[in-house]
Amino acid sequence: MSKISVEISGKECTVNGEKLNCSETGAEVLMELYRKYVGDYPKFYKMDSLSRLGFIASELVLQKDAELNGTTRFESNENRKIILANNNASLNTDLKYSGTIGKDNYYPSPSLFVYTLPNIITGEIAIRNKYYGESCFLVLENMEQLRNTLQTIELESDALVGWVEYNGDDDYNCTMWIEKH
Amino acid sequence: MSGISGLKFYPDMFDNVEPFTASAMTERMTFSQMCIESASRALKDTDINPASSDVVFVFSTTKGEDLRLWEPSVAVARHFGNNNQPVIVSNACISGVNAQIMASRLLTAGMYKTAVVIGCDVLSKFIVSGFQSLKALSADKCLPFDKNRQGLNLGEAAACMVLSTISGNSESKCWLYEAGSIHNDANHISGPSRTAEGSYRCLLDCVKGIDTTDIAFVSVHGTGTAYNDEMESIALHRAGLDSKPVVALKCYYGHTLGAAGVLETIISMQSVENGEIPTALGYNEQGTTYKCLLPTSNTKVNGNSFIKVLSGFGGCNAAVRWALR
Numbered sequence: 069m070s071k072i073s074v075e076i077s078g079k080e081c082t083v084n085g086e087k088l089n090c091s092e093t094g095a096e097v098l099m100e101l102y103r104k105y106v107g108d109y110p111k112f113y114k115m116d117s118l119s120r121l122g123f124i125a126s127e128l129v130l131q132k133d134a135e136l137n138g139t140t141r142f143e144s145n146e147n148r149k150i151i152l153a154n155n156n157a158s159l160n161t162d163l164k165y166s167g168t169i170g171k172d173n174y175y176p177s178p179s180l181f182v183y184t185l186p187n188i189i190t191g192e193i194a195i196r197n198k199y200y201g202e203s204c205f206l207v208l209e210n211m212e213q214l215r216n217t218l219q220t221i222e223l224e225s226d227a228l229v230g231w232v233e234y235n236g237d238d239d240y241n242c243t244m245w246i247e248k249h
Numbered sequence: 250m251s252g253i254s255g256l257k258f259y260p261d262m263f264d265n266v267e268p269f270t271a272s273a274m275t276e277r278m279t280f281s282q283m284c285i286e287s288a289s290r291a292l293k294d295t296d297i298n299p300a301s302s303d304v305v306f307v308f309s310t311t312k313g314e315d316l317r318l319w320e321p322s323v324a325v326a327r328h329f330g331n332n333n334q335p336v337i338v339s340n341a342c343i344s345g346v347n348a349q350i351m352a353s354r355l356l357t358a359g360m361y362k363t364a365v366v367i368g369c370d371v372l373s374k375f376i377v378s379g380f381q382s383l384k385a386l387s388a389d390k391c392l393p394f395d396k397n398r399q400g401l402n403l404g405e406a407a408a409c410m411v412l413s414t415i416s417g418n419s420e421s422k423c424w425l426y427e428a429g430s431i432h433n434d435a436n437h438i439s440g441p442s443r444t445a446e447g448s449y450r451c452l453l454d455c456v457k458g459i460d461t462t463d464i465a466f467v468s469v470h471g472t473g474t475a476y477n478d479e480m481e482s483i484a485l486h487r488a489g490l491d492s493k494p495v496v497a498l499k500c501y502y503g504h505t506l507g508a509a510g511v512l513e514t515i516i517s518m519q520s521v522e523n524g525e526i527p528t529a530l531g532y533n534e535q536g537t538t539y540k541c542l543l544p545t546s547n548t549k550v551n552g553n554s555f556i557k558v559l560s561g562f563g564g565c566n567a568a569v570r571w572a573l574r
Contacts (some may be wrong), residue, residue, distance in 0.1 A: 181379035191563030194433035202431035207337035221354040
């Protein structure tokens, strides 16, 4: 069993503790990682910040998983679960959307509204990887609560698990890993 | 799913329920006020001490209070003297069913003995403007599964279920959680799957290995939007559940978002207890590819179990099967 973990923040990105070269800072880190390590999924540009963060992390985890297991990147795993969590849900995007429904400036954007749910990122990852398994988003106190909860409950199949928090372009972090059963 | 049938739902909460209406309220209640009101009523006739360390609060909400989910949920748990970390499921419109599944897992794992599951969402300009922008709202009363359906109505609610591991020598009948399943469509973040992939798989998991005779009906999502209802008719057909009566409740109170799964599960329990399902208000003509059996009057049903199924943005779907045993 390989243990893979990806950590991304506005300052750096590591895969299994190994630092990836990143020259950008803030939100640009995600753009740089996308260009360097993904590059073929233009839907990325439509995503909100929380989804971009989770998406990049999932790509890096799954690339590393394929590499360590000697499989192809899109090896079929249709029952894989996706369970992500954070503390602030989609607040960062919610506030952006709120800005479009002011008294004097009422132009609600449907494409922005769709991202005012934190679980949209689980859908983005499911679509990208053709995962028909469970997808779930939890709001918890911290990553420790996520780990404790998932270690106790019976997941029954392997799961892509992560803490994905995006509070602002200079304040975000994600840790993602695969729980194998 | 083995090992998780030992969960009990307290039917006592149906006694002495005095629903309050908007006209009876002097001012709008907040998310936390609604949660507290709902949980107080649900807990009142149980012997559960919500302050016990054996009790966990599980919330189902999309927008919480002032766009915050964690802080108001903690405040509600603390109101009942409960100091455990709550678990909040924020999985779009399937949150209420997902919260039941999560609660059952926490109980089955032995982490807690009781879960207070509260589903709640409060209507706001945020939510209404968003659904308006998606052109998902009906100007008139919504008509789930009807040919003339124009979209959904929004509603707000708080609903609470108290789930407990069974004590062993229960003499009276109680509601048992028998199955639960969540699947993604892997298709689109805001549109239902044309093949109903996720919903179909959830339904299939809920009937796997059982004689379906005992299932009185399927309580569907039934938003009244063109694509959702069509998708659900495909899911029911693929899962071989076409012959079961279909209960679509949103024609009564609209789509209550994070509360829907809890609220509609509770009403479904009452329907099984009554042996009768409520009429689908306004339903007139089949509006889906596959025929669904919507009751056009209050209709007697047989069976001690039901399936509750939901779908949501992000391509998520969830279903649970409960039985009165």
